[in-house]
Amino acid sequence: MESNLTIDRPKTHEHMLTFIRKMNSFNCDACGLVDKYEINMYGCLPCNFFIHRNCIYLPKVIKLTRHSHRLFHTYQVPDCNTKCRRCENTFVPGCGGYICIHKTCDYKLHSYCATDKNTWDGSDVEGEPEETSNSDQDVTSLKEVDGKTFRHFKCDFALHDTCASLPRKMEHTFHRHTITLEVDIEEGFFRCSKCERESCGFMYRCCQEECDFKMDAKCASLSDPLYSRTHEHPLSLADYGASCYKCSFYLGPNRVSLPVLVKCNYDTHPLTICLFESIKSWVWPPFHCEICEIRIKPKYPDYEDIYGCFDCNTVVHVECAIGKYPFLKPGHTIKLNGFEIEIASNSLSRPICHACHSTCQDKLVFKNKSSAISFCSINCITTSS
8 A cells, every 4th residue: 555655565665665755864674775855755653764765675586697697685694894796886785786696606786787778688588487598509400510610521611619618598688578589580690789780690589579679699699707908907888888997998799799800811920900099199190091001090090909919010990800790691582682692702803782882891791693793881871773
């Protein structure tokens, strides 16, 4: 039973909660936050218990894709000096949060971090049976070739060992719902919702019909915490990319999956990814991209991530090094805008794009299988009539 001034909810507190009709600086016992400038607090004065109106209805037990166990809400987080595993900030002493149901697991989250709409699917799973997932793969028809690759004995189908072991169903930090593996894609390709790159490889799709989330195998293989050679500290994965809470280093979702090393015909050494955060303080000579010959500008707002070998002073733009479509494969056929398109390696002849009438400059070119026309990009195919 409740009104605007009182709320009776035994699941939250054993006594009636009364609305406090003035601004205050009390810590909410459920989340630990203080809203000095909002009047939204309820309290039980005999118990010295105070709680935000929204926190009254916090779920008791939740399951997040970023952790393997269920979490339950408590009003006393043990060892409050430990940090929240999402934002890396400490807890307010004597206030609540979410902790793992397994006593041997010290995973903890702030209430507001655990129930953020990008983290939690909105379900209270208290009293519901736990689901078990089967991640076994059927690779019996694939033969191991060199310890790192599996190949089908009747065709040219090949997989890395890590790709052959991908689970059919998984939970991932990058999405709040369970995602399911799909191998056969009707259009022949898709656009990853995280890195926003096109791919013709395996795809993970959200199991919720109303959700259009898709993710490629490269992004799905990233785990939390992420140990990347682009940074000295481990990075924490989140829906917005990866962050280091020790030094505020940040990678957007389109940069997290970039290869660290690439080969280039313009240098005998492998080129290393150089993110702007690590090179902005350098004293720069007048570098030019070895491939497109455009000057690389290190200052905001014209800064760019690059690949470089600074023993040889070789630098190239990221897109020049790996192409616009690093996860599309030559020889593959896709369906788009009513066309059946073959993806091909761009030759020295550099065909003219049928849509924009420019020379195709990228590593790949898209050829219409029913005519002699070519396109330089996915965008040109979609805008062509």
